[in-house]
Amino acid sequence: MFDPNVIKKDFPQLTRLINGKPIVYLDSTATSLKPRQVIDKENEYYTKYTANVFRGIYTTSEEATAEYEKSRELTAAFIGAVSADEIVFTRNTSESINLVAYSYILNSFNPGDRVVTTIMEHHSNFVPWQQLGKRRNISVDIWYTDEKGTLDLSAxxxxxxxxxxxxxxxxxxxxxxxxxxxxxIVKMVKKINPKCLVLIDAAQAAPHMPVDVGAWGADFVAFSSHKMLGPTGIGVLWARPELLEEMTPFNYGGDMISEVHVDKTVFKKPPHKFEAGTPHIAGVIGFGAAVQYLSALGMDNIRIHEKELTKYAITKLEAVSGLSFMGPKDPLVRGGVFACTMKEAHPHDIAQLLNEDNIFIRAGNHCAMPLHEHYGVSSTARASCYIYTTREDIDAFVAGLLKVQKTFS
Ligand SMILES: Cc1ncc(COP(=O)(O)O)c(C=O)c1O
Known part of the structure; x- marks a missing residue:
């Protein structure tokens, strides 16, 4: 049985009291909390087999390498990749997307080519295309969301x-x-133009719902460990094997080569040719534990939990007069993230007042400034849910909002 109250017990930070009061963490969209299992696994590397990977022929180096590669296998299975060789470890989603931009697009796109992206992208999946576009004279066409916050597929x-x-x-x-x-969407794109590639930013999908890269049919998929219970500093780029072959490395250095001579270098096969230098070994190993934790809960169960919580939150938020939140109102087509504005108070004031009661939300444009501009708001107060979020947490958020209203009216 999926029970967020039981899950909470795995998260040491949720046992912490600040000023004698427990914390209500509603900023998992920015980064998730980490369960004991992930923290312990990361520590295991530091306490039992600290050594560099791929280099040593002694026991602890072999153990570290085996654990590092096991995380790659776990990640591949988690997203339905055919082979672990399709998984490149990066620092985060941003770096995964930049890897595609610099190692593929920069080399193969020509002036006059076009890229389509949406207005609701995080800057990580917006600025690389805009900047590359300027450098290479590539046009960026924007797919706008409608007043409900959804995309019109016919566009x-x-x-x-x-x-x-x-x-x-x-x-x-x-x-x-x-x-x-x-x-x-991928099917439609490929039907219109079979040569067009599709990159999916899965930073907010991989933590919250089942991801199957085979079923998606996309060419590149990027996501971050830290948003799905794993350590910070680890990201994933999945790509179709022939594209990884075609891509030239973005970072040169140790461990990504098979031969170096004075006049030439032979790179290793993917994914290793993209992982120059000593990687964040403990982070990758900890990420493997995060993937195991999520898999044990079941991504379908996680999605069901978040759908139910979203439905509950929508009802509660709609009852607060003077409050509006962005995005669709149907829990079937949305996740548990609520970017709110309130007539009486600025988003920063909301976040600050809630902080006084240890209710942690985020205020600002959430690295999605073009989206905020599109809807004519400069910032929002955002609460977001995850596996450990309960109805009581939502109640605390709503009670906090009502308190803000009282203070400012
Ligand atoms: C949809 C989306 N894409 C990309 C990112 C960037 O992730 P990272 O900061 O891990 O690179 C985020 C982070 O919030 C995100 O929500």
Whole structure:
């Protein structure tokens, strides 16, 4: 049985009292809390087999290498990849997307080519295309969300042209909560232009719902460990094997080569040719434990929990007069993230007042400034849920909002 109150017990930070009061953590979209199992696994590397990977022929180095590669296998299985060789470890989603931009796009796109992205992207999946576009004279076409915060799929017919080389879109918005129908979109893109590549930003999908890269049919998928119970400093890029072959390394250095001579270098096969230098070994190993933890809970169960919680939160938030939150109102097409505005108070004031009661939310534009501009708001107060979030946490948030209203009216 999926019970967030039982799950909470695995998270040491949730036992902490600040000023004698417990904490209500509602900022998992920014980063998730870490369970004891992940912390212990990361520590295991530091206490039992600290050594560099791929280099030593002694026991602890072999143990570290085996654990590091086991995380790659676990990650591959978690997202339905055919082989662990399709998994490149990076620092985060941002670096995974930049890896595609620098190692693939920069080398193969030509002036006049086009990229399509959406207005609801995190800056990580927006700025690389905008900046590369400027450098290489590539046009970036924006797919706008409607007043409900969803994408009109019929717009793709006009947006994707024979010149479009890439569609880069998020699987779930970190502000609207909107979940995009990835499989359907990829099918439509490939039908319009079979040569067009599709990159999926799964930073808010991989932690919250089942991801199957095979079923999605995309070409690149990026996500971050730290949003799905894992350590910070670890990201994943999955790509189709032939694209990884084609891509040239972005970082040069130790461990990504098989031969170096004075006049030439032979790189290792993917994924190792993209992992130059000593990686964040403990982080990757800890991430493996996070993937195991999520798999044991079941991603389907996690999605069910979040759908129920979202339904509950929507009802509660809609009852607060003067409050509005962005994104669709149907829990079936959205996740548990609520970016709110209130007539009486600025989002920063809301976050600050809630902080006095140890209710932790985020205020600002959440690295989605174009989206906020599109809807004519400069910032929002965002509460977001995860596996350890309960109805009581939502109640605390709503009670906090009512307190803010009272203070400011
Ligand atoms: C949808 C989305 N994409 C990308 C990112 C960037 O992730 P990272 O900071 O781990 O690179 C975030 C982070 O909030 C996100 O929500």
């Amino acid at each position: 793709l017919e006009k947006l994707v042209t024979p010149k479009t080389r890439l569609v880069a879109l998020t699987a779930a918005s970190n502000v609207l909560g909107t979940i995009t129908p990835v499989t359907q």
